[in-house]
Amino acid sequence: MPRPISASISLPSLKHNLAVVATQLNSFSQQDSRVAPHIWAVVKANAYGHGIHNAVRAFEQAQGLAMLDLDEAVKCREAGWSKPILMLEGFFEPADIAVFRDYSLWTTLHCQEQLDMLGAAQPGQPLHALVKLNTGMNRLGFSAQNYAAAYRQALEAQRRGVLGTVGKMTHFARSDDSVDVTQEQFLLFQEATRHLPGPVSLCNSAATLTPRYWMWPSPDTEQWVRPGICLYGSSPFPNQPAHDLGLRPAMTLRSQIIGVQEVAAGQGVGYGHAFIAPKPMRVGVVACGYADGYPRHAPNGTPVTVDGHATQLVGRVSMDMLIVDLTSVPQAGIGSPVVLWGHGGPSVDQVAHAAGTIGYELLCALAPRVPVSVTV
Numbered sequence: 427m428p429r430p431i432s433a434s435i436s437l438p439s440l441k442h443n444l445a446v447v448a449t450q451l452n453s454f455s456q457q458d459s460r461v462a463p464h465i466w467a468v469v470k471a472n473a474y475g476h477g478i479h480n481a482v483r484a485f486e487q488a489q490g491l492a493m494l495d496l497d498e499a500v501k502c503r504e505a506g507w508s509k510p511i512l513m514l515e516g517f518f519e520p521a522d523i524a525v526f527r528d529y530s531l532w533t534t535l536h537c538q539e540q541l542d543m544l545g546a547a548q549p550g551q552p553l554h555a556l557v558k559l560n561t562g563m564n565r566l567g568f569s570a571q572n573y574a575a576a577y578r579q580a581l582e583a584q585r586r587g588v589l590g591t592v593g594k595m596t597h598f599a600r601s602d603d604s605v606d607v608t609q610e611q612f613l614l615f616q617e618a619t620r621h622l623p624g625p626v627s628l629c630n631s632a633a634t635l636t637p638r639y640w641m642w643p644s645p646d647t648e649q650w651v652r653p654g655i656c657l658y659g660s661s662p663f664p665n666q667p668a669h670d671l672g673l674r675p676a677m678t679l680r681s682q683i684i685g686v687q688e689v690a691a692g693q694g695v696g697y698g699h700a701f702i703a704p705k706p707m708r709v710g711v712v713a714c715g716y717a718d719g720y721p722r723h724a725p726n727g728t729p730v731t732v733d734g735h736a737t738q739l740v741g742r743v744s745m746d747m748l749i750v751d752l753t754s755v756p757q758a759g760i761g762s763p764v765v766l767w768g769h770g771g772p773s774v775d776q777v778a779h780a781a782g783t784i785g786y787e788l789l790c791a792l793a794p795r796v797p798v799s800v801t802v
């Protein structure tokens with residue numbers, strides 16, 4: 427028998443979450459008499475752990491996909507995706523340009539070295555490009571002082587037939603928790619890109635789900651939003667559950683109880699005795715550990731569902747096992763079903779919050795050794 431741990435990916439949930447985003451964009455756009463933004467469905471990191479091929483199947487209603495790994499972009503094309511693909515870090519060396527052309531990939535341009543590579547490239551199948559402005563994230567992008575000159579170089583590459591569409595983009599640093607900071611970034615973007623032609627792409631998940639952010643550009647501006655984590659059923663906001671946003675979990679991590687222990691008051695549980703039983707209690711051993719992608723730093727009290735009932739983690743997570751309190755689940759025993767996160771259990775955000783991290787990390791960390799099934 428295989429070890430009783432598995433993950434399931436729900437294509438209907440992925441489709442539903444994309445529809446939630448599209449419906450909101452259409453609804454507010456109609457109220458403001460503007461064309462709804464196009465959607466880049468972000469599928470980086472193997473679609474946040476959900477599988478590139480699953481994402482291609484589920485996000486067919488998106489206008490484009492966005493990612494950063496060239497191999498994953500090729501997989502999308504081989505899986506039949508014919509619409510635009512945006513590479514969020516662009517190309518890394520001159521030889522990449524030919525591959526981008528072969529697979530009709532959009533590129534991000536964020537540094538002078540990329541512009542120099544384009545300057546040395548011969549005309550051919552034109553690449554579409556978004557020139558990135560650093561408005562305060564301070565990761566990738568041209569400074570406001572250098573942006574206009576960089577953009578003019580991109581337009582010159584367009585004139586030479588190396589580039590096709592040339593557009594503008596930035597990335598918000600705090601659209602999940604600060605209107606003021608995000609507005610400062612937008613105003614900087616607006617000033618630095620004034621009078622420069624082309625479409626714009628501003629919004630990540632949090633900004634996409636906050637209408638005022640993507641409605642800042644003028645109504646006649648062609649705009650692309652870039653929702654990511656929300657498409658997978660996790661909230662981009664620290665204090666707003668995904669369920670309240672109408673989102674559904676797309677990944678469920680399940681296992682079973684494989685052992686039961688009666689623990690006396692004062693006895694320790696697990697490595698380091700990080701949990702000491704305050705009274706006589708019954709605990710269950712679950713076939714899931716940090717080698718499966720569950721966070722080792724999850725503390726006592728992290729939510730878990732056993733046999734349909736909410737309970738909690740006790741003791742330190744080990745490589746292959748974790749331990750849960752069965753006091754409130756007296757009927758549970760060996761073979762009882764366990765949901766670590768997802769449908770029928772705690773949300774991935776609840777587990778992540780307890781562990782002091784974010785849902786993104788847990789979804790992306792699902793280990794290759796965990797069997798994955800797909801519901802359609």
